[in-house]
Amino acid sequence: MRFERRENASAALTILAPVGAILAALVIAGVLIAIAGANVLEAYGLILQGAFGSRLGVTETLTRATPLILTGLAAAVAFRAKLWNIGGEGQFYMGALAVTAFGLVPGLAGAPAPVVILACLVVGALAGATLLLVPAALKLRFGVDEVVTTLLLNFVTVLFVSLMIEGALRDPLAFGWPQSVPVPDAAVLPQLIERSRLHAGLLIALGLAVAVWWVQSRTVFGMQARATGLNARAAAFAGVPLGRTLALVACLSGGLAGLAGAIEVMGVKGYVTTDLSPNYGYSGIVIAMLANLNPIGVIGAALFSAVMFVGADSMSRALGIPSYIADVTVALSLLTMLVALFLTQYRVRR
Amino acid sequence: MNVIVDILASVGMWEAMFRIATPFILGTLGVLLCERVGVLNLGIEGIMTFGAMIGWLTVYSGGDLWAGLAAAAVFGAMFGLLHALMTVPLGLSQHVTGLGITLFASSFSYYVFRLAIPTSTSPPTIEPFRPVAIPGLSEIPFLGPVLFNQTAPTYLAILLVALIAWVLYRTPLGLAIRMTGENPHAVDAQGIDPILLRIGTIMAGSALMGLGGAFLTLAAFNSFFPTMVQGRGWICIALVVFALWRPGRALLGALLFAFFDAFQLRLQTAVDGVPYQIFLMLPYILSILALVLMARKARVPQALMQPYRRGER
Numbered sequence: 208m209r210f211e212r213r214e215n216a217s218a219a220l221t222i223l224a225p226v227g228a229i230l231a232a233l234v235i236a237g238v239l240i241a242i243a244g245a246n247v248l249e250a251y252g253l254i255l256q257g258a259f260g261s262r263l264g265v266t267e268t269l270t271r272a273t274p275l276i277l278t279g280l281a282a283a284v285a286f287r288a289k290l291w292n293i294g295g296e297g298q299f300y301m302g303a304l305a306v307t308a309f310g311l312v313p314g315l316a317g318a319p320a321p322v323v324i325l326a327c328l329v330v331g332a333l334a335g336a337t338l339l340l341v342p343a344a345l346k347l348r349f350g351v352d353e354v355v356t357t358l359l360l361n362f363v364t365v366l367f368v369s370l371m372i373e374g375a376l377r378d379p380l381a382f383g384w385p386q387s388v389p390v391p392d393a394a395v396l397p398q399l400i401e402r403s404r405l406h407a408g409l410l411i412a413l414g415l416a417v418a419v420w421w422v423q424s425r426t427v428f429g430m431q432a433r434a435t436g437l438n439a440r441a442a443a444f445a446g447v448p449l450g451r452t453l454a455l456v457a458c459l460s461g462g463l464a465g466l467a468g469a470i471e472v473m474g475v476k477g478y479v480t481t482d483l484s485p486n487y488g489y490s491g492i493v494i495a496m497l498a499n500l501n502p503i504g505v506i507g508a509a510l511f512s513a514v515m516f517v518g519a520d521s522m523s524r525a526l527g528i529p530s531y532i533a534d535v536t537v538a539l540s541l542l543t544m545l546v547a548l549f550l551t552q553y554r555v556r557r
Numbered sequence: 558m559n560v561i562v563d564i565l566a567s568v569g570m571w572e573a574m575f576r577i578a579t580p581f582i583l584g585t586l587g588v589l590l591c592e593r594v595g596v597l598n599l600g601i602e603g604i605m606t607f608g609a610m611i612g613w614l615t616v617y618s619g620g621d622l623w624a625g626l627a628a629a630a631v632f633g634a635m636f637g638l639l640h641a642l643m644t645v646p647l648g649l650s651q652h653v654t655g656l657g658i659t660l661f662a663s664s665f666s667y668y669v670f671r672l673a674i675p676t677s678t679s680p681p682t683i684e685p686f687r688p689v690a691i692p693g694l695s696e697i698p699f700l701g702p703v704l705f706n707q708t709a710p711t712y713l714a715i716l717l718v719a720l721i722a723w724v725l726y727r728t729p730l731g732l733a734i735r736m737t738g739e740n741p742h743a744v745d746a747q748g749i750d751p752i753l754l755r756i757g758t759i760m761a762g763s764a765l766m767g768l769g770g771a772f773l774t775l776a777a778f779n780s781f782f783p784t785m786v787q788g789r790g791w792i793c794i795a796l797v798v799f800a801l802w803r804p805g806r807a808l809l810g811a812l813l814f815a816f817f818d819a820f821q822l823r824l825q826t827a828v829d830g831v832p833y834q835i836f837l838m839l840p841y842i843l844s845i846l847a848l849v850l851m852a853r854k855a856r857v858p859q860a861l862m863q864p865y866r867r868g869e870r
Binding site: 291352355358359362363527542 | 647649652653654656657660661665675787788792794798832837842848852853866
């Protein structure tokens with residue numbers, strides 16, 4: 208058996224790849240559900256019902272998808288340029304924490320809500336971008352591999368958040384629970400649908416997905432970032448400023464992940480704890496890969512993950528299957544997607 | 558100053574250094590093997606988590622402690638096989654495959670753990686490995702209790718350093734492994750299949766990662782809880798760079814790292830006024846510093862992260 212490179216991957220195969228990958232992941236996860244002693248079809252039925260079967264389910268799924276779209280975009284723009292930003296989790300927390308700290312600025316209370324919201328979003332994005340600039344600078348200046356540094360910084364950041372919410376940013380009214388001061392009322396994102404947690408952050412995330420697509424496909428910077436990812440040496444030879452391009456990609460990627468944290472805290476939680484993110488940063492990597500790094504595809508991939516997470520919670524309550532099955536399925540879909548992408552590029556010959 | 562001298566003079570501190578170092582020694586050896594054969598294995602964090610879980614679960618369901626270690630090694634090798642099949646014959650991105658293995662192996666271990674132990678307010682415990690005093694040697698003042706009163710897996714880890722160094726530098730197999738990491742085409746020309754060699758070596762390395770994880774639940778602690786690996790796998794990846802891909806230096810790096818960790822743990826209780834989070838950050842920051850220091854010196858295996866396809870350059 209050997210593999211032969213296809214001349215050009217057909218459009219149909221490229222679109223089928225994520226569908227096939229997700230189906231394969233669902234089949235493998237189905238085996239795990241069956242081993243646990245539950246009816247697989249019933250379990251998947253309950254997952255769909257939990258995610259779509261009620262008004263609450265739908266709004267929760269969309270609420271859950273919002274940060275996932277943003278962390279997915281963060282990973283997608285970085286991976287396009289072969290900047291391995293695995294630090295989305297840390298940048299998410301940094302963005303969230305920065306917003307609560309910014310809320311303490313005196314005089315903010317009097318400002319009109321749209322101004323406060325915009326300022327908070329900018330602060331969150333800047334915080335995330337700054338955190339990624341450290342490993343990006345270490346890569347550019349000293350040649351330190353950014354995979355390990357961004358991973359390690361995730362742990363440092365969560366400890367830093369813990370330090371802050373037990374110290375300078377502690378909420379004195381939280382009965383001793385370690386949580387940050389709440390974001391100011393003016394910074395709370397408006398609800399989209401009454402009696403739900405769905406907030407305007409979803410629109411921001413969708414808008415940014417389109418914006419990122421536009422930047423990547425219609426601007427010089429987007430072209431340079433893609434060229435850097437495809438072949439850095441050739442790009443440099445063609446006059447692409449590698450350092451500047453990677454620094455900008457780092458700002459964009461870190462900024463998007465920081466924004467995810469800012470929006471989550473402004474739209475859903477209202478304050479920061481060390482369990483604000485159920486691995487949104489890491490899930491973003493899976494989502495980016497499922498979308499084949501396409502910003503518009505990220506929306507669909509984020510929805511798939513959100514359906515799994517929200518649906519598995521209610522399925523778990525009904526059947527007693529651990530809700531970790533959602534994480535297992537999403538992680539499996541990353542592995543199956545890699546194989547599916549391979550099959551779009553190669554054909555198997557005997 | 559007195560506090561520091563007291564800590565450094567205590568037997569407990571140096572004895573703890575070896576205990577803390579053990580998972581790092583095993584994990585670093587595992588990463589080292591994979592990278593020496595030319596493959597980056599970011600699956601380590603998840604493989605360690607699964608090793609910790611399956612080792613503990615084996616013992617909890619009535620197995621022997623050694624059976625627990627064996628289970629961790631076998632499952633580690635299985636995840637290694639999955640990683641190897643995707644990165645070696647298929648030549649898929651080693652970054653993304655490794656992260657995928659980590660995400661899959663860790664969420665899978667939480668799933669299995671929750672299935673086996675449905676509800677637990679306080680995690681159930683097992684009877685872990687006890688320190689084994691080596692007769693005679695453990696009587697030596699200071700050195701005795703530090704070096705010769707450790708648990709069996711710690712002795713095993715140190716023996717494995719010597720074994721792997723011997724295999725890598727003194728046997729034809731080791732030469733082939735090192736050569737595959739530098740130039741797989743040359744290995745193929747010698748009639749050795751670099752694909753099979755890579756798959757086998759990754760499996761062996763991943764088995765060591767599983768062992769490193771199992772040490773956490775079978776010797777360092779006595780129970781399993783999610784997220785207990787706490788980035789130890791990532792630190793091992795940094796330690797391999799620090800070790801310049803040599804087993805002896807890997808042992809040294811793991812011990813040095815564990816020294817700082819044992820030291821900060823004791824300093825935490827001895828020093829007032831410094832938040833504990835600062836101390837907990839130190840290991841991660843230290844690892845980043847080590848990477849920065851070694852980045853220029855590092856002589857990375859030349860074929861690291863280069864997939865090998867016969868007839869393709």
